[in-house]
Every structure is written in C-alpha cells, then in structure tokens.
Amino acid sequence: MIAGLTKAYDQLDTHLAIKIAIQPMMDKLRLYCDTTLCKPVYLCAVMLDPHRKMDNICPNLITKTEGHNLLSSECKWLCGDNPFRLHHPDQPGTLTGAATDPFDIQDEVNSYLTAPIAYKNTHILDWWRLNATQFPNLAIASRAILAVPATSVPSECAFSAGGWIWDNLRGSLKAGTIAAQVCFKSWLNFFDSSGI
Numbered sequence: 001m002i003a004g005l006t007k008a009y010d011q012l013d014t015h016l017a018i019k020i021a022i023q024p025m026m027d028k029l030r031l032y033c034d035t036t037l038c039k040p041v042y043l044c045a046v047m048l049d050p051h052r053k054m055d056n057i058c059p060n061l062i063t064k065t066e067g068h069n070l071l072s073s074e075c076k077w078l079c080g081d082n083p084f085r086l087h088h089p090d091q092p093g094t095l096t097g098a099a100t101d102p103f104d105i106q107d108e109v110n111s112y113l114t115a116p117i118a119y120k121n122t123h124i125l126d127w128w129r130l131n132a133t134q135f136p137n138l139a140i141a142s143r144a145i146l147a148v149p150a151t152s153v154p155s156e157c158a159f160s161a162g163g164w165i166w167d168n169l170r171g172s173l174k175a176g177t178i179a180a181q182v183c184f185k186s187w188l189n190f191f192d193s194s195g196i
Contacts, residue, residue: 017179041145043067044074048142050118050127064113071141072109078144079105079137105137112138 006026012019036042047053047067054067062070112135118127124146132139 015179017182021182040070040074044071044141044145047071047113048128048138048146049124050122050131051120051124053113053117055117068109068113071113071138072106074145075105075109075137075141078141108135108137111135 012022043062048071054064125142128135128139128142128146
C-alpha cells in the first residue's frame with residue numbers, strides 16, 4: 001500500500017501544490033504503519049491468515065524464526081493461560097482436546113506455517129473452523145485474534161489532514177483548481193494565525 005502511494009506521489013511532479021498538501025498525510029500514514037505493524041496482534045493476524053501466513057511480512061520487520069516464536073508464544077498464552085478456557089472447558093467455542101504442551105504448540109505452528117496456503121476464495125474464519133481439528137490451538141488463537149478488529153481507530157484518521165483538500169465535490173476538480181484551493185487555504189490559515 002505504501003509503495004503504491006509513494007509511486008503515485010512521485011508521479012505528481014508537475015503538481016507541486018498537490019504534492020505539498022499530500023506530504024503530511026503520507027508522513028502520517030508511514031508513521032502509522034511503522035508503529036502498528038510491529039505490534040504482536042497485527043503480526044499474528046497476518047500470520048493466521050491462511051492465504052498469506054509469512055508471505056506478506058517484510059523480512060526487515062520480522063524473520064521467519066521470530067514470526068514462528070511470536071505466534072507460538074501468543075498461542076501458548078491464548079490456549080494455556082486463558083482463564084476462560086481453563087474455567088469453562090465445556091463452553092461452546094472451546095476445544096477441550098486442544099494441546100497445551102509447549103512442544104505440541106510449537107509443532108502445530110510449524111506444521112501450519114509450512115502447509116500450503118489456502119485458496120483465495122476461502123473465507124478465513126471458515127478455513128479455521130474447518131481446520132480446527134488439525135490445528136486446535138491455532139484455531140482458538142485465530143478466533144481471539146481474527147474475530148475482533150485489531151484497532152479501534154479507523155484508517156480514515158490517517159487522512160484527516162486532507163479533509164479540507166479533497167472530498168466528493170472536489171473530486172471532479174482539475175489539478176489547477178485544487179492547487180488554488182490549497183493556496184487559498186494556506187493564506188486563510190496565515191491570516192487567522194497572525195490576527196490580520
């Protein structure tokens with residue numbers, strides 16, 4: 001996503017005013033991605049996607065060994081130390097036969113990560129429901145991690161600085177008109193801040 005936006009940004013050489021307006025949004029999005037993608041919940045969510053596993057994780061972000069260890073430790077926490085699972089083993093939605101032995105979890109994670117990726121048409125949660133007997137601990141972890149959005153902040157917040165530049169009405173305007181709007185808005189901000 002960032003690479004595609006950067007490529008589009010680089011093609012705006014003739015529209016300097018638009019480039020200047022977009023730069024703070026690009027910086028904010030890069031910072032958002034850099035800080036959030038390093039969190040275990042995001043990394044585990046990507047690894048628990050049977051369509052991707054470790055394929056879409058940048059090697060400079062996390063190695064395959066680190067990813068394996070991270071997913072194993074999160075799975076151990078969710079399956080072995082989960083108070084709900086310990087106190088309600090017969091509750092629907094829990095797997096009573098799931099192994100909580102650390103070596104079994106390591107083997108399960110290794111088996112999952114080395115298995116072929118799922119077909120693109122397969123829904124992620126359906127895949128985990130169907131493969132819960134093969135990967136019982138990972139199925140429990142996937143329900144905890146994938147069923148709830150990992151963030152409460154909508155992605156549109158990354159573009160909040162652009163609300164005064166681009167909306168549905170302005171979407172049909174020419175680049176020169178948008179550049180004039182950006183210039184006019186900066187003048188208004190200057191006059192407001194200087195008290196003129």
